[in-house]
Amino acid sequence: MPADGGLAVTTDTPTTVEWLTAEQQTHWRAFRGGSARLFAALEHELERDTGLSTHEYEVLVRLSETPDRTLRMAQLADNLAHSRSRLTHTIRRMEEQGLVERLPCIEDARGVNCTMTEKGWQVLVAAAPSHVQSVRDHLVDILTPEQFAALGDAMETVRLHLTGGACHVE
Amino acid sequence: MPADGGLAVTTDTPTTVEWLTAEQQTHWRAFRGGSARLFAALEHELERDTGLSTHEYEVLVRLSETPDRTLRMAQLADNLAHSRSRLTHTIRRMEEQGLVERLPCIEDARGVNCTMTEKGWQVLVAAAPSHVQSVRDHLVDILTPEQFAALGDAMETVRLHLTGGACHVE
DNA sequence: CCGTGGTTGTTGAACTGTCAACCAAACTGT
């Protein structure tokens, strides 16, 4: 979509920007358009089947992967690439639903430990099959293994570039 | 991220869902995490450099590509994969900024034609170089041409699958 | 100790997107 500048004809270029070729433009639009529709579809199906948003789902996933199902707010925010503020709001809502709870952190009095409740665990277990199926239906199973692997590798390169290489799991 | 269900150990599976392999999980997480960070970075840089959101930018791009810089609301919404409602709100805001204007449609009295103004055009021309550079910096130029092409091809497959094959330009 | 600066997390206001309800105009079939 945008990367070509959208200028119907590549008119006078005020700066020395190198425009995208027609091919690059096509790929870029496919990537943007495909990603947008894919994430929208996954979001919609998860919401419909389980009542969770993908963000809530991911919070639960991250918590479920630690030994004590607990994570500091900052680590959670970094993992999810969400702002602190956004995470605070999300966690407050999830706490109201009984999916997680917040406890003060002993080692660092500034910190807050976020733990998933038993209910949160059960909600995640109930939601996972549906979501996995969605991901298969709309992405994994419609690509060849090579295509899917190439997709992952390319985006891993992008991620490393953006996080300066120094970054966490996700 | 989620597709593995996040269940630290693949415990008892209540349904007959086929989970993702460790490799698939890795690729899926890379794709989701990389995409999220990439789009966030592009959004942030465009906003910082030009004051436009990527959505507003795309509206202008789409309009700029038609002969008369005009598109029906529904076509615009389809192109962008946005809901009608969302587009109405977006266009109202852009109209207030003088970037576009809405005119009744002659052929179909239900319809509304959205046209980009001269100011809108100039804003787009001014914004494009910066945005193209961002896309190059964070995506196009850090991948090999083959990687980037594979990315585009894969996501085009995804897009076609989601739109039932019958779909527009984007 | 005290102060300075950086980190952690929260808050509230403003903004953006979603959802359901709605109106008006166009098609459809009789």
Added chain:
DNA sequence: ACAGTTTGGTTGACAGTTCAACAACCACGG
């Protein structure tokens, strides 16, 4: 001609996100 349905678009209430300001705490150097 005309009820019923579909399409195009808007609206307002609500939910989620961003942003700037803030409070509490750590860490380090005088």
